Amino acid sequence: xLVVDDDVQFRGYLSELLxxxxxxxxxxxxGKEGLEIYRRHHPDLVIxxxxxxxEEGIGMIWNIRRDTTAMPIIAISGGNRxxxxxxxxxxxxxxxxxxxxxxxxxxDLMQAVQRLLGFDRQGVKDE
Amino acid sequence: xxMITINPFVTxxxxxxxxxxxxxxxxxxxxxxxxxxxxxxxxxxxxxxAGSAIGAMLWYGAxxxxxxxxxxxxxxxxxxxxxxxELDICSPAQGGVKHHDAEEALRAVDxxxxxxxxxxxxxVCILDINGKIQRANRPLIERFGPIYGNVIGMDYREIYCxxxxxxxxxxxxxxxxxxxxxxVETTLATMDGWYKVSSYPLNDGQGHxxxxxxxxxxxxxxxxxxxxxxxxQKQLQQAQKMEAIGQLTGGIAHDFNNILxxxxxxxxxxxxxxxxxxxxxxxxGYLQEIYRGGERARDLIVQMLAFSRGSKGEKQxxxxxxxxxxxxKMMRSTIPSSxxxxxxxxxxxxxxxxxxxxxxxxxxxxxxxARDAMDGKGRIAIGLHRADNVDAVCRSCHGVVAGAxxxxxxxxxGSGISPTIMNRIFDPFFTTKDTGKGSGMxxxxxxxxxxxxxxxxxxxxxxxEGSTFRVLLPMGPSEATSTGIGPARQPADAPESHTSSRHVxxxxxxxxxxxxxxxxxxxxxxxVTVMSSSxxxxxxxxxxxxxxDLVVTDQTMPGLTGVEMAxxxxxxxxxxxxxxxxxxxxxxxxxYALALGIRAYLTKPFTMAALLRKLDEVLSEQKEMSx
Numbered sequence: 001x002l003v004v005d006d007d008v009q010f011r012g013y014l015s016e017l018l019x020x021x022x023x024x025x026x027x028x029x030x031g032k033e034g035l036e037i038y039r040r041h042h043p044d045l046v047i048x049x050x051x052x053x054x055e056e057g058i059g060m061i062w063n064i065r066r067d068t069t070a071m072p073i074i075a076i077s078g079g080n081r082x083x084x085x086x087x088x089x090x091x092x093x094x095x096x097x098x099x100x101x102x103x104x105x106x107x108d109l110m111q112a113v114q115r116l117l118g119f120d121r122q123g124v125k126d127e
Numbered sequence: 128x129x130m131i132t133i134n135p136f137v138t139x140x141x142x143x144x145x146x147x148x149x150x151x152x153x154x155x156x157x158x159x160x161x162x163x164x165x166x167x168x169x170x171x172x173x174x175x176x177a178g179s180a181i182g183a184m185l186w187y188g189a190x191x192x193x194x195x196x197x198x199x200x201x202x203x204x205x206x207x208x209x210x211x212x213e214l215d216i217c218s219p220a221q222g223g224v225k226h227h228d229a230e231e232a233l234r235a236v237d238x239x240x241x242x243x244x245x246x247x248x249x250x251v252c253i254l255d256i257n258g259k260i261q262r263a264n265r266p267l268i269e270r271f272g273p274i275y276g277n278v279i280g281m282d283y284r285e286i287y288c289x290x291x292x293x294x295x296x297x298x299x300x301x302x303x304x305x306x307x308x309x310x311v312e313t314t315l316a317t318m319d320g321w322y323k324v325s326s327y328p329l330n331d332g333q334g335h336x337x338x339x340x341x342x343x344x345x346x347x348x349x350x351x352x353x354x355x356x357x358x359x360q361k362q363l364q365q366a367q368k369m370e371a372i373g374q375l376t377g378g379i380a381h382d383f384n385n386i387l388x389x390x391x392x393x394x395x396x397x398x399x400x401x402x403x404x405x406x407x408x409x410x411x412g413y414l415q416e417i418y419r420g421g422e423r424a425r426d427l428i429v430q431m432l433a434f435s436r437g438s439k440g441e442k443q444x445x446x447x448x449x450x451x452x453x454x455x456k457m458m459r460s461t462i463p464s465s466x467x468x469x470x471x472x473x474x475x476x477x478x479x480x481x482x483x484x485x486x487x488x489x490x491x492x493x494x495x496x497a498r499d500a501m502d503g504k505g506r507i508a509i510g511l512h513r514a515d516n517v518d519a520v521c522r523s524c525h526g527v528v529a530g531a532x533x534x535x536x537x538x539x540x541g542s543g544i545s546p547t548i549m550n551r552i553f554d555p556f557f558t559t560k561d562t563g564k565g566s567g568m569x570x571x572x573x574x575x576x577x578x579x580x581x582x583x584x585x586x587x588x589x590x591x592e593g594s595t596f597r598v599l600l601p602m603g604p605s606e607a608t609s610t611g612i613g614p615a616r617q618p619a620d621a622p623e624s625h626t627s628s629r630h631v632x633x634x635x636x637x638x639x640x641x642x643x644x645x646x647x648x649x650x651x652x653x654x655v656t657v658m659s660s661s662x663x664x665x666x667x668x669x670x671x672x673x674x675x676d677l678v679v680t681d682q683t684m685p686g687l688t689g690v691e692m693a694x695x696x697x698x699x700x701x702x703x704x705x706x707x708x709x710x711x712x713x714x715x716x717x718x719y720a721l722a723l724g725i726r727a728y729l730t731k732p733f734t735m736a737a738l739l740r741k742l743d744e745v746l747s748e749q750k751e752m753s754x
Binding site for chain 2: 007013014016017051077102
């Protein structure tokens with residue numbers, strides 16, 4: 001699983017959470033790094049923030065969608081810094097599978113993960 | 128004996144005024160002297176010898192002379208008396224001015240002075256040391272004469288204060304007590320409006336205070352203009368303050384949410400951990416409190432984003448009546464039965480373009496405030512109707528509100544809002560409720576959400592009687608089209624919105640960049656035509672100018688630059704939205720580009736999000752502009 005977020009603390013938390021649910025987690029600090037890791041490791045799911053330095057999540061999502069529409073992507077965002085544009089809506093238009101506004105609960109995230117991967121909480125694949 | 132009788136007259140003639148009496152000096156006085164000297168029986172006649180012929184001749188000659196001088200004396204005396212009466216009133220310097228001429232001169236001077244006095248547009252009067260009016264100019268007499276009759280002799284305080292013993296005394300009263308000139312701007316008991324009341328001390332010839340000059344000028348017009356100016360200034364400051372707070376709030380919300388996400392995430396992990404181990408029960412409780420604190424902070428950020436209009440929501444054409452009814456129903460359960468609540472939705476067909484959740488929040492917030500403004504009893508009336516010909520000023524943004532709207536009103540019979548805090552009620556965190564009972568964000572959210580929907584808020588309140596909040600929202604498409612009020616607007620997220628159906632011409636001589644932008648926009652839902660030559664792009668445009676809804680072009684290109692191409696395109700279609708992308712080294716600045724009619728301007732390198740955002744803005748503007 002690939003987690004892309006420029007906030008190292010939040011990235012650490014997500015990794016911890018997913019790890020506790022049996023997922024192996026790769027981390028990236030921005031869209032550019034995330035795209036490289038995605039292309040190198042082909043994760044099962046990408047969780048990405050939108051507003052990040054160097055390369056925004058939007059760009060990474062667009063590049064992933066150019067490669068494939070099958071990769072499950074969850075976009076997360078803390079808001080829009082008052083620009084007036086809604087990044088999560090933008091990400092939805094680019095084809096992400098789920099969006100979550102920060103802060104969200106464990107349950108919200110894990111429900112989205114399970115829905116996209118078909119795994120239960122213990123990481124056992126549903127039939 | 129005769130000398131003695133005449134002497135006082137002669138003596139008088141020789142004294143003082145004699146110098147002015149040339150007529151007597153030259154004729155009357157010598158004649159009398161000669162005549163008396165040669166009269167029979169006098170000492171001079173005796174010495175000449177009685178009975179001689181010469182003597183007789185002299186005698187008769189003297190008699191004739193005496194007669195002549197007697198006549199002259201009588202005439203001279205009459206003229207002298209006449210001159211005396213003139214001399215009594217003439218100064219030495221005016222020795223030659225006759226009586227009636229002096230009176231005329233005096234009268235002319237006085238009239239000239241009075242005319243000048245009357246020409247003053249202000250109310251001017253001269254007061255004696257007791258404040259009694261000695262003289263008043265025409266404006267004052269015309270203004271107060273019909274009320275008081277003769278104002279001369281009246282106490283000036285009666286004229287302006289309605290009583291001779293006002294409390295407090297008018298400021299000019301101090302002048303009559305010896306203070307220097309004073310001037311104040313004030314209202315007066317006997318006249319509407321604002322006046323500048325000035326008083327100047329008046330001294331006699333010896334420099335002693337003997338009265339005052341009072342000048343009262345009507346400054347109502349200036350004061351009114353000043354009040355309006357001050358009001359506008361306050362409105363501007365208020366609008367700027369709201370805008371600044373909104374930007375600040377929107378700006379920090381993202382970062383704050385990120386921080387909060389970590390706080391809440393880790394605390395939730397810790398809670399789960401504490402559930403699975405034999406940690407202190409207190410620790411579990413503490414962690415839950417941290418998480419709950421995070422939830423409160425999250426809710427607050429949501430409210431602040433609503434205020435800052437950072438929450439765009441999902442707008443749709445929606446009927447308002449069900450929403451109003453639902454909110455009223457929800458409120459009913461929280462309002463004591465001693466409060467009478469009525470709902471009048473009138474014509475249920477009213478629609479607006481809005482986010483139901485956010486508008487629901489607006490109605491709830493207003494109802495909660497109405498409930499809290501009452502001490503457990505009273506009346507709340509919720510209304511929905513059409514408001515035509517609105518001409519007012521928005522209470523929260525202070526913008527002018529005009530036209531026709533759909534109005535949701537919430538009226539209560541509560542404590543009302545003091546005028547002193549009226550300007551602050553929409554400020555974030557401003558509350559009159561007890562600590563812990565109100566966040567101070569309720570009306571801030573109302574402000575943000577209503578304005579996000581293109582609406583405004585009007586407030587009418589009387590302390591002790593209650594308040595009415597009127598939320599005015601632009602009419603939805605059905606209302607607007609059926610009544611001809613304004614263009615119909617599509618929902619922001621409707622399938623036919625400005626993305627999928629829009630055709631974008633992308634022009635960049637760097638083929639990879641052009642394709643990249645084309646792909647991006649294609650992925651976003653646009654129909655895209657990519658051209659790597661500006662000249663070919665121009666040819667293509669000329670063939671079907673109406674085929675393109677938007678042009679995104681680079682500036683630096685061989686043959687035809689972005690600006691040149693844009694100008695050529697705008698010559699054909701002036702309303703065509705064009706987004707110009709330039710490098711920092713290009714000699715095109717935003718101002719120049721906008722002056723040419725180019726709608727938007729992006730400096731490379733720009734992020735994809737920035738480009739999408741810009742396109743979104745430009746197309747939204749275009750949609751609003753198009754009929």
